[in-house]
Amino acid sequence: MSVGISDFSLEEAEAETGAVELVSGEIAARSPWELFLRRFREDKFAIAGLAFLLVVILAAIFAPLVCSLVGAPGPYRADQNALDIFGQPTGPSSAHLFGVDQIGRDVFSRVIYGARVSLIVALVSCVLTSAIGVVCGLLAGYYRGWVDTVISRTVDAFLAIPYLLLAIGLASACSFGNGCVGGLIKPGIPVVVAVITFTSWTYPARIIRGQVLSLREKEFVDASRSLGASDFRIVFKELLPNLTAPIVVFATTFLPQAILYESALSFLGVGVQPPTASWGQMIADASNNINTQWWYMLFPGLALLFTVLAFNFVGDAMTDALNPRSKRA
Amino acid sequence: MSIEERPAGAGPSGASANGAPPLIEVRNLVKHFPITRGIVFQKQIGAVKAVDDISFEVRRGETLGIVGETGCGKSTTAKLLVRLLDPTSGQIVFDGQDVGAANKDELKALHREMQMVFQDPYSSLNPRKTVGSIISEPFAIHGLLKESGERRKRVQELMDRVGLNPEHFNRYPHEFSGGQRQRIGVARAIALEPKLLVADEPVSALDVSIQAQVLNLLRGLQREMGLTLIFIAHDLSVVRHMCDRVAVMYLGKVVEVAPSDELYSFPRHPYTGALLSAVPVARPHGGRRRDRQLLTGDVPSPANPPRACRFHTRCPKAQEVCSQEEPLLELKSGHDLAACHFPLTEAEVRLRLPTGLSGTAASTNAHGTGQIADQSSSSSST
Ligand SMILES: Nc1ncnc2c1ncn2[C@@H]1O[C@H](COP(=O)(O)OP(=O)(O)O)[C@@H](O)[C@H]1O
Ligand code: SF4
Ligand SMILES: [Mg+2]
DSSP: OOOOOTTOOHHHHHHHHTOEEEETTEEEEOOHHHHHHHHHHTOHHHHHHHHHHHHHHHHHHTHHHHHHHTTOOOSSOOOGGGSOTTSOOOOOOSSSTTOBOTTOOBHHHHHHHHHHHHHHHHHHHHHHHHHHHHHHHHHHHHHOHHHHHHHHHHHHHHHTSOHHHHHHHHHHHHSSTTOBTTTTBOTTHHHHHHHHHHHHTHHHHHHHHHHHHHHTTSHHHHHHHHTTOOHHHIIIIIIGGGGHHHHHHHHHHHHHHHHHHHHHHHHTTSSSOTTSOOHHHHHHHHGGGTTTOHHHHHHHHHHHHHHHHHHHHHHHHHHHHHOTTOOOO | OOGGGSOOOSOSOGGGGGSSOOSEEEEEEEEEEEEEEOSSSOEEEEEEEEEEEEEEEEOTTOEEEEEOOTTSSHHHHHHHHTTSSOOSEEEEEETTEEGGGOOHHHHHHHHHHEEEEOSOTTTTSOTTSOHHHHHTHHHHHTTOSOSHHHHHHHHHHHHHHTTOOGGGGGSOGGGSOHHHHHHHHHHHHHTTOOSEEEEESTTTTSOHHHHHHHHHHHHHHHHHHTOEEEEEESSHHHHTTTOSEEEEEETTEEEEEEEHHHHHHSOOSHHHHHHHHTSOOOOTTOOOOOOOOOOOSOOOOTTSOOSSSTTTTTOTTOOGGGGTSOOOEEEEETTEEEEOSSOOOHHHHHHHOSSTTOGGGGGSOSOOHHHHHHHHHHHHHO
């Protein structure tokens, strides 16, 4: 997983959002937010992606309602009657829109409930990863010296870890019984979030550190310090508000990757534990009989594909809107 | 009569002229930025001698100019004064208090007494904060005017005072022009009613046409609030109409300190003479260009400054002794302190300076900054 946005430049965003229109001596400027919205709206893919994501989010939140509306039985009920006379799953029908799985559970319900897992994991790990990374990056960039040395070497060490292997190891160590770290990291979603955060915080840390190194040289930091401001105030009230662009860019790039990450872990059997529904896990289950029961693989696969794609469209559009020089062809 | 024989009026420490102790005394102030090599085990391989043993004082209520080419240590001096940097050695006494010995609380209290206006009106204002919150930051930091209505009222008063529309407190810095931004910086600096205001090239980044407005604002505020002002500039043209006294810096050293009139009419240090030569002067009767003594060659690196007199590599009067013995800052004439073995004579000044020894020129051309850079660059390229 690579986050190729470290070359993002604050000045460029600023130079553009700083556009001022002089109207008869009065200064009439668009707020950065207005400019952002204007540019974002021009991207049709992003609008489509946003609409799709809205549907996914609503479906996830109101999963029970959605299931009952289409008459689906919910994700956990294994209905023997839904299997055919050979005990094999049946395909899409009016009773089961997306068919059923090997033990007769409704695939539609499981896809809808799987969205919950994907979104929760993506959101929570994105927030944690960004928070840890941003704080570490801020501290390293602001204090420099030994603080920077410690944080930067730690980041280097993390980047040297083969993290898929580590994730599998960590996840399997934490996936049984009461979990690890004294029960703090429980099997299931917490493990997945911990693994993703543990292996990903270095990306925002590096991006933010680089930005802070140049930001801290700006005179407004000196101005604040010469007024007697504390380090805490300078870091969180002066520097942090200037980092919204890189943080938003990171977060929107990271969300779809976290979804894929969760799916991969669940696919490998070290993620979300059965019977909780997860797209990755469903795909793994389905891979045994893909030749005959295509629906079991197709629908969670499409859900995953379209959700990630939608996040990417939105993320790209946000990056472009914040950073006018990165124009896609 | 050569000028050296003039009777010295005041002692070298002319500060006590009005009896009161100076607001600031700077003694042997040094700031070296270490140059290091290696990442984990940093080894110091040298130092940029940004400020190297300077001493001066600033009297209450006066305006002291600090002038010198870019890189001579003016900003470093300013930052040392307002405690944005810790000195390598030396002492700063502010209002009788040794700043270096102050503890954390005392330092925070000291920050209320001295403020700075920065050079770059673009980078000195946080682009993500409204003007109102920028100007009220001093109150927030020091826990003053806690009630928001009160704070807003005070902010709007300050905006009005510096010539901004008080209605615009909710706007962002990018909605203002350079001159207006500098006014915002001034409002922030005077919010706590400091005793000392350090203005580091406050108009260098501004359009020549609006420089005067900001300068007049500073002068007005100084008079009104009884501020002591340290005004930094990279050439002598702006300083003249602002300052009571001027200190000229070269490569981390103060080479001349004198009352403005004396400095402009009769500079003693050859470097000051060269700087003045570069000041364009309106010559209504189209007089011929005099023998300008413009600076040639590059400024040596402050990491490895020339021995003894640092100006000897570029000085037209340099002699053997200049590279062997460091000249001390001594009274040369009137109230003029200069660090030079062979100070300029009256004849030299008359020959070379358009402004020299003619008191009438003192008020001409205060805002010619735009042209000075051109002249000095063309002279160094020939
Ligand atoms: N933080 C710093 N680290 C290293 N060198 C510095 C630093 N700040 C200033 N310098 C160096 O010190 C010298 C004086 O700089 P400065 O005080 O900014 O000059 P001026 O304001 O007169 O242009 C310059 O050579 C500059 O490169
Ligand atoms: S001491 Fe010598 S080199 Fe230095 S300024 Fe005076 S004459 Fe020039
Ligand atoms: Mg400077």
